[in-house]
Amino acid sequence: MTTNNYSWRGWAAIAACALLLGSCKVPQATKAKENKYTPNSYAGAAEPAQVDSTNIGNLSWRTFFNDPQLVSLIDTALKNNQELRITLQELEIAKNDILLRKGALKPKVDIRAGGGIEKVGRYTSQGAGDASTEIRPGHEMPDPLGDLTLGAYANWEIDVWKKLKDAEQAAVNRYLASVEGKNFVLSSLIAEVANSYFELLALDNQLEIIRQNIKLQENALEVVKIQKESARVTELAVQKFTAEVAKTKGMEFSTLQQIKETENRINFLLGRYPQTIERDQNSFVNLVPASVKTGFPSQLLGNRPDIMQAEHELAAAKLDVQVARKEFYPSIGLSAGVGLQAFKPSFLFKLPESLLYNLAGELAAPLINKNAITAEFNSANARQIQAIYNYERTILNAYTEVSTQLSNIDNLEKGFAYKSQEVAALNKSIEVSNDLFKSARADYLEVLTTQREVLEAKLELLETKKQQLSAVVNVYKALGGGWKP
Template sequence: MLRLSLHYSLRTALTRTFRMPHARVSRSRATTGNAVLWLLFAGMVLLTSCGTPETLIKHKTPELPHQFSTNYPIDTLRHTGRVSWKDFFLDPALIRHIEDALRVNADLLQASARIRQVKAAYTAAGGALLPSLQVRGRTGGDRFGRYTMTGVGNFDTNLSDRIDDKQRVDENFTPEYYLALESSWEIDVWGRLRQQRKGRRLEYLASEEAYKLATTMVVTTMAELYFTLQALDDEREIIEKELQLQREGLEKTLILKETGRTSELAVKQFEAQVLNTEALLRGVLIEINAVENAINALKMQANQPVDRSPDFFMQSMDSAVVLTTPANLLFSRPDIRRAELLMKSAGADVMAARYAFFPQLMVNPYVGLNAFKSSLFFDPASLAFGVMGHMVAPIFQQNQLKAGLRFQKARYEEAQLEYNKTIVNALNEINTHLVAFDEYLKISRLKESEARTLKVAETVATQLFLNGYASYLDLLTVRREVLRTQLDFVEATLQRKVARLKLYRALGGGWF
């Protein structure tokens, strides 16, 4: 580390002012000194810049496709990514659950704490560009030997007839009293501090995008659990109704057995069907309890009832449809904006690491009181001020600085790859959920038609069985298929809603 210091004080100014006979000599020396300083400065810059590696920052964004595999043009894709979740969801109970979760969810609180941390780092980086100011006070004393420069100087000073009694120095013990305001300011000549501040600012903005992403995850997770709970409620209701019909069928089969119109085998088959359906009902109750606990966990509570709207099939999320463009489609996503900001922040850190190879210019002014007698400390003549400038250039730190630059460049490359990966994942997510939404819509319609058809078949099979024109196996098979199809219809409807929900999240989740 090479240090070059420039010092200017009031004493120097007075000396140059009152030494009139030597004015020309002083000017000549000053001119020569300035020339030497500029030569030293240029030499330091040249010496350090020769060892500065070249910084290349290149980035190429993945190309956007013209359309998805579902034949939806990307520039006319109908989506709800710009709609707030309060407008996207129409269920008042669901909205209340989401609001409760957003107030107390641990992930959001952690994201909020992260924002405060990065904001503090950004404030600190901005403060590095400004001068620091501190109060410094010191007191002490020295007894200088008579054969030292200071001791001889004090002795000679006391013999002078040009000083008064206040200026005479105690030769046995010389105290010193100092109290001043001191400042330190690094002049950001090359932009290193500005790049560091830029990097922290971009990290702060990225933390805000991370908070938005966490909010979207909480909203969509709560909605998915809520829809699952509603679907399980419908499945429970379907199973309970079917179980009631099966029990009635078992009673009728027992009557038919007593009249000799059917066998014990038919009775046992009906009993087995009832037991199987009861076990199925117990499994659904277990799932309902698990989903309720998951909802309570999002709300940071335990063992609380979860209210929900009873009608699962009548609620729709297909309203509030808007158009978008390819750029808006992707860059309305908080995760993409976060990845982009982190990449730019890493790029700013690369530039700051490169500028660390150049000399640093520091200025240190001060103003205060300085005296060697306590009785003279507050005398106006004890006022002292000055300014010192120094320049620090790294000479034997090249390996350390180069290692730091390589580290920052590797971070930038990692952030660049993460940014590109996030864009590609976003495109695939949109395509996946868009296809799923379309296909599950078709599946739910098919299952609904199948359920209606099998219901008619069940009625016919029941009448034929009671009249002796069909076997009990035919009736059991039809009823089993009816139950399966009804449950499949509920599951397809749930998956359609979940696909729509995930598509909403993939398109930005309302953070346009």
């Protein structure tokens, strides 16, 4: 008997050692490090000596935008926008995944109740044994035999290698990445509403300029008709002016359609059906873009939601590699059960005869076929490297966006100054050309050309102003502004 016990323990020790040895040779994870380097200043920004830590990206959107009607539109968009609501549900999904991972760390306990009936052949070992068994003197085992069970059962994988804890922490990082993803949607939504609002104001002023030009052209047409009657010009001049008036009127209706489309786009962002957008249409050209303070490029790492999202995704990917690596290690599981079992309801609660319990431990590890685990580890490792490159790319993209918009703001400011001079000069040329035409010192083509140039210059001035305002909004978003309360 002693020999048998020794033999059993020996074989158990050999099997445990085989499991451990088979699990010890695990591949190494790639030791790649992300590059968080950013230049000391933005290309196209002020000189480094003039740069300080003041950053408009730290301002809340209510402080940054001072138009009360725009603030009201953004407020409505944040409450009703469907894309933002979809993103919020993704947060709930990520939060539930954390609960799922936490649950794996705890024992799984089930309560079970069941019943059944079994009829075995009398001429079998079990049937013959039941036939000779008496429950009490004079009462044989019933045939068929019932089976009633009521008990609690538990299973628990002991997290020796912190594999389950790493999986939980990876889920936490993915939740945090989802939070930053929501913040990025928030920032993008605010910028899109603001840009569309400024586009709408520009179109309103464009429509006003077109209508003013139509009146100017119609007056010129009347002068040409009078001069034709006095034989100072021909029918060709009348038709040229008539065509120019028709062309400008066509632009009026094209602009009206653009206004409607822009209003509908804003309403869509606000999550409501098409309706008139309240706005102040006056003095658009005189609007002064907000002052831009960029701070240091390193502030992007803490301000830009997409960078922080990529950082959390990278942390989750690193933990996924550790989880996949620990799949090569042996796992230890415990199972236990306690309850009542009997073949008749009247016997079910008779103790200790109906009492059942069990307790078992299990050590399991991959021994021969590890291809599936190796493949999952290699995939997790590749996803980690992808996350590193994605993180670096996101930082590079953020810096490039800010640099591009700063250069854009500077060039638009200079272009707007010269365009304003052009419009002022052309406005004077309108009066001069009309006077010269009336005194027969200029022909009708010069008047037509001047009117056309004035209209084009004014529309280009409006477009430049809209681009200026949009560039400031875009740099505000690029610096990480908009999502902070």
